[in-house]
Amino acid sequence: MSKLWILVFGATMETLSMVFFSTLFSLILGLPLGILLSATSPEDQGGIIPHPVLNNVLGRIVNVLRSFPFIILMILLFPLSRLLIGTSIGTTATIVPLSIAAAPFVARVIETALKEVDPGVVQAARAMGSTNFQIVRKVLIPEALPSLVSGITLTIINLIGYSAMAGAIGGGRFGRLGNQVWIPTVPRRHHGSSRCRHPGPR
Numbered sequence: 001m002s003k004l005w006i007l008v009f010g011a012t013m014e015t016l017s018m019v020f021f022s023t024l025f026s027l028i029l030g031l032p033l034g035i036l037l038s039a040t041s042p043e044d045q046g047g048i049i050p051h052p053v054l055n056n057v058l059g060r061i062v063n064v065l066r067s068f069p070f071i072i073l074m075i076l077l078f079p080l081s082r083l084l085i086g087t088s089i090g091t092t093a094t095i096v097p098l099s100i101a102a103a104p105f106v107a108r109v110i111e112t113a114l115k116e117v118d119p120g121v122v123q124a125a126r127a128m129g130s131t132n133f134q135i136v137r138k139v140l141i142p143e144a145l146p147s148l149v150s151g152i153t154l155t156i157i158n159l160i161g162y163s164a165m166a167g168a169i170g171g172g173r174f175g176r177l178g179n180q181v182w183i184p185t186v187p188r189r190h191h192g193s194s195r196c197r198h199p200g201p202r
Contacts, residue, residue: 033104
């Protein structure tokens with residue numbers, strides 16, 4: 001039993017570390033993308049610098065990345081993990097696909113949260129002479145902070161679920177813990193096979 005708890009404790013620490021760094025890097029990737037998606041959206045949707053073409057291209061890229069199953073995305077990102085980390089197997093290497101898989105989700109969460117800000121607040125800031133950067137930093141992000149916190153919480157929950165699948169490439173010990181724990185099984189009885197004799201013609 002003590003060996004089991006040691007394995008569980010080690011798997012917990014490993015998973016927490018992996019989720020923490022994956023959340024951090026997904027925020028670094030997703031935050032600018034989400035702000036850009038919100039800022040370039042049409043003016044009637046809260047865009048402060050409307051740019052339909054750029055918004056459409058970014059939106060399609062985010063949608064494509066979000067639609068990829070995580071296990072397939074991990075396999076496709078093997079070369080990138082090997083380039084950045086030096087290996088494609090292990091907990092550290094798993095952070096790369098986890099971060100990239102969560103970044104589009106973070107971007108959409110941030111975009112939605114920023115679009116929920118009252119347009120009147122943005123117009124008031126613009127009337128006071130605020131620049132676009134000041135509007136984003138001092139108006140949009142503070143006003144959308146509760147929604148942003150909720151979205152980041154959902155991201156962490158999704159990453160914990162993804163970390164279990166990461167056991168396929170040796171990352172996230174919870175994903176492979178079942179193979180390390182000996183589970184006693186009830187011995188099965190092997191019954192001899194009986195042949196059915198069909199009566200032949202008499």
